[in-house]
Amino acid sequence: MAIKHQKGLSLIELMIAMLLGLVVIAAVIEIFLGAQQMYRIQDAKSRIQENGRYAMQVLSQNVMDAGYYGCATRSGIEVTNTLNSNNNYLWDFATAIEGKEATGNNNWNPAMDPAITQPLSGSDVITIRSIREPTAQVTNHPGGNPPGSANIQVNSGNGLQAGDIVMVTDCQDAAIFQISAGNPNTSGSIPHNTGAGTPGNATQELGKNYENGWINRIQTQSFYIRQNPRQVSALYRRISNGNAEELVEGVESMQLRYGVDEDVDGGADRYLTANNIGNWNNVVSVQIELLLFSLQENLTVDGPQTYLFDGNNVVANDNRIREVFTRTITLRNRTP
Secondary structure (H helix, E strand, O other): OOOOOOOOOOHHHHHHHHHHHHHHHHHHHHHHHHHHHHHHHHHHHHHHHHHHHHHHHHHHHHHHOOOOEOEOOOOOOEEEEOEOOOOOOOOOOOOOEEEEEEEEOOEEEOOOOOOOOOOOOOOOEEEEEEEEEEEEEEEEOOOOOOOOOOOEEEOOOOOOOOOOEEEEEOOOEEEEEEOOOOOHHHHOEEOOOEOOOOOOEOOOOOOOOOOOOEEEEEEEEEEEEEEOOOOOEEEEEEEOOOOOEEEEEOEEEEEEEEEEOOOOOOOOOEEEOHHHOOOHHHEEEEEEEEEEEOOOOOOOOOOOOEEEEOOEEEEOOOOOOEEEEEEEEEOOOOOO
16 A cells, blocks of 8 residues: 655644744743843842942931031030131031921922022932041141231142132131132142132131141032933032032932930930921931932833832832932931
């Protein structure tokens, strides 16, 4: 009997084979898309974690240092601020920390100072004042007439430059002034004449001879949320009257509470918003709450994310991932 060999496939067999192939391809595509989406989600979460940790690190370090003036931090030391407009927001070094509470659409209480440029509505602002590097020892200060008007002498290579706002102290008294001219990093000579710089000095007189004292740059730093050039909200810092600099992209909001010491025992008795602080010298700690979001969209496939922020349950208005970071920081110079 002759054996018949199959030649080709029937139409039904071909259609079944094509269907099975399509099922396999669809499964492979589904696995690939799922893996890709998982990668996007994990990558976004990693970036949020990294940005959140960095933002908190910068804020925590600066809040802890608020009011640090070297040995002039000690209570009872008289600080002479010789700057013009020394009660201006940027030069009011008698107030180590203060904030602005967002109370409405483009509204803050206390009122926003023009030094805070383009703040994002609905987010709080915090300002911190302290001395910073570099540090240089005073080798000679002849005093002059009136007292303390002569140039302060330090070693060269000190890192200071004309225009810097500085504090000099001998641990008994202190004075704040602006370096008015020259190149103190090279010459080691620090003039503090009137009529130069912003804000400039109201007087050359520092009140005394600060020989063997120490001199440091002193700064006002403000932290707040604003839109960056890519129209993404970010954490910004402005140092004194310099340009605001972007620190961390993807920060949607910052909310702050201030721990107030009401019984002078060094501990916080109540946490209040900035608009309820009567005396900023009573603030001993700060609670910071940051809301960060992913720069990538379409990550929450089950719908907008719900999260707890500033004491409220919030439903996101998009499909980005959000995460809340919180920390309470103690002001080291306000506690025993």
